Amino acid sequence: MTEAGFKVLVAGSAAGELLCLSEPLSLWGGLDPETGLIVDRSHPQLGQSVTGAIIVMPHGRGSSSSSSVLAEALRLGTGPAGFVLESPDSILVIGSLVANRLYGAMCPIVCGTLPEGSTGTWMINHNSVAPLPGPGPGA
Amino acid sequence: MELLVAVGESEDAPGLLDISASHIDGGLYHGQAGLDFALSLVGDGARVVVPTTLNVSSLDLLHPQLYRGDNETAAAARRLMDAYVAMGCTPSWTCAPYQLAQRPRLGDQIAWGESNAIVFANSVLGARTARYGDFLDICCALTGRAPAVGLHTDEGRLATLRVDLQVPDVLLDDDLLYPVLGHLLGQVAGTEVAVIVGLDHRAGDDRLKALGAAAASSGAVAMFHATGVTPEASTLEVATGGHAPRRSVIVEVDDLTRARASLNHGEGPLGAISVGTPHFSVGELATLATMVEGLSTRVPFYVNTSRDALSQAETTGSSRAIEDFGATIVTDTCTYITPIMGDVTGVVMTNSAKWAFYAPANLGVDVVFAGLDACVASAVSGELEIGDSW
Numbered sequence: 001m002t003e004a005g006f007k008v009l010v011a012g013s014a015a016g017e018l019l020c021l022s023e024p025l026s027l028w029g030g031l032d033p034e035t036g037l038i039v040d041r042s043h044p045q046l047g048q049s050v051t052g053a054i055i056v057m058p059h060g061r062g063s064s065s066s067s068s069v070l071a072e073a074l075r076l077g078t079g080p081a082g083f084v085l086e087s088p089d090s091i092l093v094i095g096s097l098v099a100n101r102l103y104g105a106m107c108p109i110v111c112g113t114l115p116e117g118s119t120g121t122w123m124i125n126h127n128s129v130a131p132l133p134g135p136g137p138g139a
Numbered sequence: 140m141e142l143l144v145a146v147g148e149s150e151d152a153p154g155l156l157d158i159s160a161s162h163i164d165g166g167l168y169h170g171q172a173g174l175d176f177a178l179s180l181v182g183d184g185a186r187v188v189v190p191t192t193l194n195v196s197s198l199d200l201l202h203p204q205l206y207r208g209d210n211e212t213a214a215a216a217r218r219l220m221d222a223y224v225a226m227g228c229t230p231s232w233t234c235a236p237y238q239l240a241q242r243p244r245l246g247d248q249i250a251w252g253e254s255n256a257i258v259f260a261n262s263v264l265g266a267r268t269a270r271y272g273d274f275l276d277i278c279c280a281l282t283g284r285a286p287a288v289g290l291h292t293d294e295g296r297l298a299t300l301r302v303d304l305q306v307p308d309v310l311l312d313d314d315l316l317y318p319v320l321g322h323l324l325g326q327v328a329g330t331e332v333a334v335i336v337g338l339d340h341r342a343g344d345d346r347l348k349a350l351g352a353a354a355a356s357s358g359a360v361a362m363f364h365a366t367g368v369t370p371e372a373s374t375l376e377v378a379t380g381g382h383a384p385r386r387s388v389i390v391e392v393d394d395l396t397r398a399r400a401s402l403n404h405g406e407g408p409l410g411a412i413s414v415g416t417p418h419f420s421v422g423e424l425a426t427l428a429t430m431v432e433g434l435s436t437r438v439p440f441y442v443n444t445s446r447d448a449l450s451q452a453e454t455t456g457s458s459r460a461i462e463d464f465g466a467t468i469v470t471d472t473c474t475y476i477t478p479i480m481g482d483v484t485g486v487v488m489t490n491s492a493k494w495a496f497y498a499p500a501n502l503g504v505d506v507v508f509a510g511l512d513a514c515v516a517s518a519v520s521g522e523l524e525i526g527d528s529w
Contacts, residue, residue, distance in 0.1 A: 009149040024329070024359065029497040033170055041404065041499045059330050061359045063497075064164045064252040067272035072170035087330060089359075090286075091272030093149050097142055098274045102175050109149075 004128040010096045012108035015123040016081030019053035024061035027069040036078030050080045060089035070095030074105040082124045083109040143278045147286035156287040161191040161280035162236045164252030165273040166223045168197040168216035177222035187280040192231040194253045196220045197477045201470045208478040232471035233445035235418040250279030254355035255417045261362035263347050265370035267291045270361045301384040304337030311341045315510040318492035321350035323398040325358025334364040334378040342368050353492035402495040405505025410485030412514050413474045415443035416494040421451045428457035430515050431464035437521035440466040443473045
């Protein structure tokens with residue numbers, strides 16, 4: 001099963017465990033770039049790590065400083081592997097592009113909808129998003 | 140320009156348009172990445188080509204003794220501030236650039252960062268800006284261009300969500316209604332443009348500021364209309380472009396009560412009070428000065444404002460009255476983004492839904508949200524006093 005036809009917001013490829021956020025997260029005030037942990041106390045996934053994960057969320061939220069926080073997390077190696085968003089978000093896009101320009105970090109961002117209940121390790125490759133074969137239940 | 144084009148392409152923008160002003164959020168220090176980016180631009184000799192104001196930073200340059208963080212971070216934060224000034228930005232250091240004398244007008248195309256400023260510019264001024272994040276805002280300022288998409292276009296500004304406010308009329312006189320309604324709006328609207336039906340002339344600039352700031356914190360709201368109040372919503376039909384809204388919601392007192400309760404994160408002894416997020420206007424400073432005349436606070440009381448508003452308040456004497464009350468006036472930055480308050484024992488009270496939303500994670504404090512009058516009453520008694528009806 002490959003979900004193709006995703007809109008490419010930031011090109012690249014990446015693999016990681018899906019982290020499906022039940023509510024949008026403002027990275028600024030919501031993510032600690034030093035640790036990669038979600039620190040927004042009102043967020044359902046408080047305390048979870050985004051490091052190396054593919055974050056799935058409907059759209060961005062909140063502060064325009066989220067670009068800086070994403071770039072800083074990517075610089076420190078605590079950032080996510082990529083994003084799957086349901087609607088484009090230029091704040092995340094510019095954060096990823098700048099981290100690539102300054103540090104060569106890769107954090108692809110695509111726009112589209114994954115099947116309900118998707119879990120496990122997935123791979124973003126340009127405009128396709130597919131589960132990786134493995135022992136996980138979502139493969 | 141490359142970055143700008145890449146972002147424009149990600150949004151399917153047909154091209155770029157000219158902008159007449161910019162407001163930069165990139166001067167607040169979040170780590171080495173932001174500084175590396177700014178210094179690389181300065182190293183390339185970059186200069187802004189449109190009038191460009193600067194958002195809050197990490198330091199209060201007028202009152203440097205207030206900063207309690209480490210020297211290394213302070214030095215990096217100062218280098219970041221200097222870098223943006225070196226690119227030709229005006230050192231306004233405020234999250235409320237719409238309170239400065241030179242503010243955009245109806246129909247102006249601009250590129251603003253800072254979520255509360257974005258929503259105010261679009262909604263209350265009728266100027267046109269998308270949600271520009273750090274880095275992208277300075278790219279626009281350096282090129283004088285922005286992607287011609289979304290809120291920059293007539294179509295992108297039409298309301299698709301209708302919000303009917305059905306509450307007793309007397310509530311519209313209460314300052315507290317506006318941030319609470321905004322907090323709820325952000326949760327309901329997400330990224331959609333909403334039109335609120337049920338507000339009236341009592342929703343002045345300061346109240347709309349509080350509404351928008353809350354909505355841009357709990358959601359990704361970059362614009363709202365209020366029929367008969369905001370400049371692009373003389374009627375419901377004008378706000379929606381004559382189209383039927385995709386969604387409609389009704390907001391009643393119970394909804395507001397729940398939204399308000401969700402902003403309170405703690406109980407316990409009163410440790411400190413912080414007001415002025417977004418930065419207090421000259422009018423709000425004057426109101427506070429009148430309320431606190433002859434009184435004194437028993438707990439640390441912080442008032443965030445801009446250096447521009449402070450200089451006007453110094454002329455009228457309202458800043459003196461606030462200081463005589465025992466409050467600390469903070470400029471250029473804000474108490475929820477930088478270490479100013481120190482270790483607080485007990486809860487912090489605020490009249491800002493935005494502060495209540497972000498401070499628990501940023502500062503590790505518990506927050507009680509209430510009106511300015513309750514904040515002042517609590518300051519005087521030294522204990523939490525939140526007496527009111529809804």
